[in-house]
Amino acid sequence: MPRAIYEGIYRDLKGKIQEGTYTYEDFLPTESELTAQYGCSRNTLRRAVSMLADDAYVQPMHGRGVRVIWQREGHSAQGSLSGVESFVEFARRNGLTPSTSVKSFEQVTCGSGLSRRTGFAEGVELLRIVRVRSLDGEARQVDHDYFLASAVAGLTPEIAEGSVYHFLESERHMRILTSKRRITVQLATDEDCSYMDLDPYNCVAVMENQSFNSEGVMFEYTQVRYHPDSFSYNLVSRR
Amino acid sequence: MPRAIYEGIYRDLKGKIQEGTYTYEDFLPTESELTAQYGCSRNTLRRAVSMLADDAYVQPMHGRGVRVIWQREGHSAQGSLSGVESFVEFARRNGLTPSTSVKSFEQVTCGSGLSRRTGFAEGVELLRIVRVRSLDGEARQVDHDYFLASAVAGLTPEIAEGSVYHFLESERHMRILTSKRRITVQLATDEDCSYMDLDPYNCVAVMENQSFNSEGVMFEYTQVRYHPDSFSYNLVSRR
DNA sequence: AAGTGGTCTAGACCACCTA
DNA sequence: AGGTGGTCTAGACCACTTG
Numbered sequence: 001m002p003r004a005i006y007e008g009i010y011r012d013l014k015g016k017i018q019e020g021t022y023t024y025e026d027f028l029p030t031e032s033e034l035t036a037q038y039g040c041s042r043n044t045l046r047r048a049v050s051m052l053a054d055d056a057y058v059q060p061m062h063g064r065g066v067r068v069i070w071q072r073e074g075h076s077a078q079g080s081l082s083g084v085e086s087f088v089e090f091a092r093r094n095g096l097t098p099s100t101s102v103k104s105f106e107q108v109t110c111g112s113g114l115s116r117r118t119g120f121a122e123g124v125e126l127l128r129i130v131r132v133r134s135l136d137g138e139a140r141q142v143d144h145d146y147f148l149a150s151a152v153a154g155l156t157p158e159i160a161e162g163s164v165y166h167f168l169e170s171e172r173h174m175r176i177l178t179s180k181r182r183i184t185v186q187l188a189t190d191e192d193c194s195y196m197d198l199d200p201y202n203c204v205a206v207m208e209n210q211s212f213n214s215e216g217v218m219f220e221y222t223q224v225r226y227h228p229d230s231f232s233y234n235l236v237s238r239r
Numbered sequence: 240m241p242r243a244i245y246e247g248i249y250r251d252l253k254g255k256i257q258e259g260t261y262t263y264e265d266f267l268p269t270e271s272e273l274t275a276q277y278g279c280s281r282n283t284l285r286r287a288v289s290m291l292a293d294d295a296y297v298q299p300m301h302g303r304g305v306r307v308i309w310q311r312e313g314h315s316a317q318g319s320l321s322g323v324e325s326f327v328e329f330a331r332r333n334g335l336t337p338s339t340s341v342k343s344f345e346q347v348t349c350g351s352g353l354s355r356r357t358g359f360a361e362g363v364e365l366l367r368i369v370r371v372r373s374l375d376g377e378a379r380q381v382d383h384d385y386f387l388a389s390a391v392a393g394l395t396p397e398i399a400e401g402s403v404y405h406f407l408e409s410e411r412h413m414r415i416l417t418s419k420r421r422i423t424v425q426l427a428t429d430e431d432c433s434y435m436d437l438d439p440y441n442c443v444a445v446m447e448n449q450s451f452n453s454e455g456v457m458f459e460y461t462q463v464r465y466h467p468d469s470f471s472y473n474l475v476s477r478r
Numbered sequence: 479a480a481g482t483g484g485t486c487t488a489g490a491c492c493a494c495c496t497a
Numbered sequence: 498a499g500g501t502g503g504t505c506t507a508g509a510c511c512a513c514t515t516g
Contacts, residue, residue, distance in 0.1 A: 004484085004485065004486090005485080005486075006485080040486080040487085041486060041487045041488065042487090042488085042489095043485095044485080044487080047485095047486095061495090062493070062495075063493075063495035063496080064494085064495060064496085
């Protein structure tokens with residue numbers, strides 16, 4: 001694997017923090033020690049450290065050193081859906097059986113309302129897919145996907161029962177490079193109630209998502225409506 | 240102001256994208272053109288561009304160029320609380336009158352349950368503050384704050400009615416450098432219902448937050464419980 | 479083949495912290 | 498004063514895309 005040097009150093013340091021070689025509130029060795037240790041330039045090492053800082057594993061302190069701030073089980077994890085993990089990966093990791101039921105699979109033209117909501121240009125052809133996803137038979141989320149029709153030619157309802165991304169990556173050689181997300185809480189719609197076990201006055205967590213492919217073109221808008229018990233989202237911010 | 244060069248370039252390019260000098264799906268000038276334009280080294284320019292990419296303003300494409308992916312009103316913004324903006328800033332921007340009522344202000348010792356929830360070590364002294372925050376008289380969120388008591392000496396209920404961060408920054412010369420967050424949706428507690436206008440079967444959006452100061456020490460755990468109508472969180476992810 | 483972004487190096491100077 | 502991280506430069510080579 002032709003991995004970048006900074007990537008290797010990043011993984012190595014991250015592993016050492018997770019394993020306890022460096023622990024909470026320790027200082028990492030200094031930059032000059034680490035560059036000597038890894039036999040790389042200072043810039044390359046700094047890039048790796050800055051990635052660790054982005055992950056909130058570490059906090060560099062000017063004039064003092066680089067302090068570890070990662071804690072095992074920092075925010076103790078409940079068994080709930082992480083926003084970054086795929087549905088199937090989450091299920092596998094927790095020993096649950098995932099299943100997907102395609103409720104809708106149709107081509108639509110993007111009208112003005114849809115354009116404002118999704119960010120697609122008016123008039124473009126979209127493929128609309130609605131899927132209910134369950135764990136051990138319990139409906140946990142409803143996915144509303146809109147794909148640029150031209151980008152997903154060949155997609156069938158059968159494929160949509162599995163992973164659309166796998167299809168896009170292996171068949172269409174497409175990669176998601178960037179995505180913008182928004183999380184809100186909304187009152188459950190009648191549709192939500194009919195798909196998931198919810199009462200009309202319940203709320204759902206809604207994650208909207210715009211994805212851009214390697215061409216820099218937005219090709220997907222997704223709205224995932226989560227059963228409130230199944231939603232958890234972790235993130236980090238700096239500065 | 241001794242701002243960094245990359246910071247200036249970053250802001251300039253960001254402004255040009257927002258103003259429409261470069262628009263959605265355009266390519267930026269090439270790196271060599273931009274380095275000439277700004278009279279800086281390639282590394283410095285690349286750092287600025289990489290920050291724009293982190294913000295999903297731009298997507299660099301190997302061998303082709305750097306494409307703008309920012310859209311005005313991409314995910315159309317509703318009038319709702321953003322997770323990154325402070326409560327007062329949000330109110331001001333939307334012409335609403337913010338108010339805060341301190342419901343609790345007391346010192347507690349961190350027990351095992353609290354330690355697991357918050358990430359503080361067992362036995363440390365904490366200052367617990369509960370505040371209800373309203374916009375135009377309507378209660379929108381309840382803040383449960385736990386501060387390392389030693390870090391916030393001198394804090395009073397009167398100060399807590401305003402901005403604790405302002406106190407920490409100007410009086411205690413403390414800065415938040417990193418924070419880890421988690422967002423979940425929970426059933427409203429009796430306390431939530433009594434503070435905000437909610438029924439027992441309603442949900443609240445909960446944002447938990449651990450903050451680290453410039454010493455790399457966690458000094459704050461906050462749990463903000465949002466009225467569902469007042470919650471919106473925007474974020475970006477790459478790769 | 480030419481042009482683009484991606485990675486890496488070596489060396490310089492600065493700003494901050496501790497003593 | 499000495500050590501640490503923060504910024505910046507100049508130049509090299511590589512990998513990908515396009516004609």
